[in-house]
Amino acid sequence: MVERLKKKHYQPQSVRRVNMPKDANSKQPLGIPSYEDKVVHLGLNKILQAIYEQNFLDMSYGFRPNRGCYNALEP
Numbered sequence: 045m046v047e048r049l050k051k052k053h054y055q056p057q058s059v060r061r062v063n064m065p066k067d068a069n070s071k072q073p074l075g076i077p078s079y080e081d082k083v084v085h086l087g088l089n090k091i092l093q094a095i096y097e098q099n100f101l102d103m104s105y106g107f108r109p110n111r112g113c114y115n116a117l118e119p
Contacts, residue, residue, distance in 0.1 A: 045080055056081050
């Protein structure tokens with residue numbers, strides 16, 4: 045996997061679709077990525093956070109590590 049990433053030959057696998065029961069009459073589609081794709085997503089997330097986290101303002105709370113909407117509401 046690392047070699048494919050370095051050579052830019054990595055191709056994500058198809059997401060597996062599972063229909064989860066929502067209520068008695070309907071189902072909710074759920075996409076389940078492969079384990080390999082999850083590892084790549086987490087690795088890219090760490091790299092991008094290290095690069096861009098320093099550019100965000102302290103008062104910014106959206107989709108940041110250890111911050112959320114409840115932290116934004118605290119005085």
